[in-house]
Amino acid sequence: MVRNVDYKCWLNFAQMGGHPAAKRYRDQLDSICVLGDGPISRTVKEELGRGLSELTGKDSFAVHAEPQAETSVIAAVDYLENGGLLDEGYIVRAAKAGDKVQVVISSPSERGLLYGTFAFLRQLQAGRGLEKIDILENPKNELRMLNHWDNFDGSIERGYAGRSIFYNRNELVDDLGRIQDYARLLASLGINSIAINNVNVHYLETTFIEERLDLVKTLADIFRPYGIKLFLSINYASPMQLAGLETADPLDPDVQQWWIDQTAKVYEQIPDLGGFLVKADSENRPGPFTYGRNHADGANMLGRALKPFGGILIWRCFVYDCQQDWRDYETDRARAAYDHFYPLDGEFDDNVILQIKNGPMDFQVREPVSPLFGKLERTNQILELQITQEYTGQQRHLCYLVPQWKEILEFDTFAKGPGSTVDKILAGAIFEQSHSGITAVVNVGRDGNWTGHTLAQANLYGYGRLAWDPSLSAEQITDEWVVATFGHNEKVKHTVSKMLLRSWEIYENYTTPLGIGWMCNPGHHYGPSVDGYEYSKWGTYHRADHQAL
């Protein structure tokens, strides 16, 4: 298998080679001790050993079975007083041990240990003095998720970096090692959930919850040691396709029972599955509207089937009329999600989450924030961003999206007075929610560098860091990424950071300026076209002319 030089992305620890700090670490660090033998602890042991040897250039580190006074790095659940830590939080703290420094990584959970381990390695990549390390961190968001729009045949809807890393010709790919490498990359950012198939669930992917459960199980086994739970995108009309039922009406007792039984079968194979993700009544996908039911009926039916297993049902709010007449000025696509879902606020079960795209239209280069944020007060909700550059240059153009996401996250809805920003809503700090967080459509494929355009790796990195902590600044994330990827050369750092940080606005200026959306070519969405979508059926009108914007 050919791997590009940039295959390692930001886990390119060997970049530290020439740095004076790497020499110091080499003298200071010689042994590790990881307590715990669960699958994630084994990953911690591997990652710590691997990261430290790559960073210091030492072949191997002594592994102590029990912590000793001279152990350089100790990672163990509850090793330190964990006051103030959430389950996935961690402490990484250095202390003097004789004339040496000892670093302890502690968390209430194995998953937290893994995140602490990567946080520690990040500190070393930044060249920080070992003795100065003293971090206590909790994730701000509970759900830190990625959505794959991968199809079973290996194609990716809106994928710009080659074919799927999961599937090929209706089977899993041969190169499962690469999927494991992907899991590492995600775990290093604290991603804890992924949906493994396209929300447009075609005929074949519908079988993932039945005869192809074997492949879901294989993927779950790969991701589990990295603390990542799987979600399945499901076809709302599965009972009709898979069992020949005549309806998928959510209030039909046979339909309800079918989902209860089928969900039990899924959980028998994958007991820690995160749950299901659904795109319903949207862009010709089936849904409850066909039966005169609303989206709370549809979502709750599935939520109740998942409930006994601790599963979560994520329901997308991307619902609108995609068969519009452009002369119709009444139907307003920008209002659609709001009009469908605001009246249902408070009607969704506690294990149901609404997934809301950042803007009211569809991942345009610039959009206002969806009005559902700040209005849905009694509904679990997560934000959906798009890392894959569908409307933003398709990974052939440089368009670094962290500044865009920062604007969205910092937007003040004033829902409960000033300071009711989107990031706080997502963290569950404004309204009471049993689940909250953030997700994004990912940008990876089988290209040697994962993302087509190497600098597009920064979008994945930036998303993961913001999902963990939305208060990080774009500049800090950018500096971290450049150094972790390309090393410590000041000129490279300065030049690449500047290119990244300015690129979104530059892209906007040459494709869709003045806040006008949809000025792209229909279908594939590449390249500017002033009236590209103006007279189509999709409800995508900017209606800007010589008289007004």
Ligand code: GCW
């Ligand atoms: O932006 C549109 C995309 C579709 C996508 C849809 C969605 C998965 O062009 O490719 O379908 O959004 O988000 O459901």
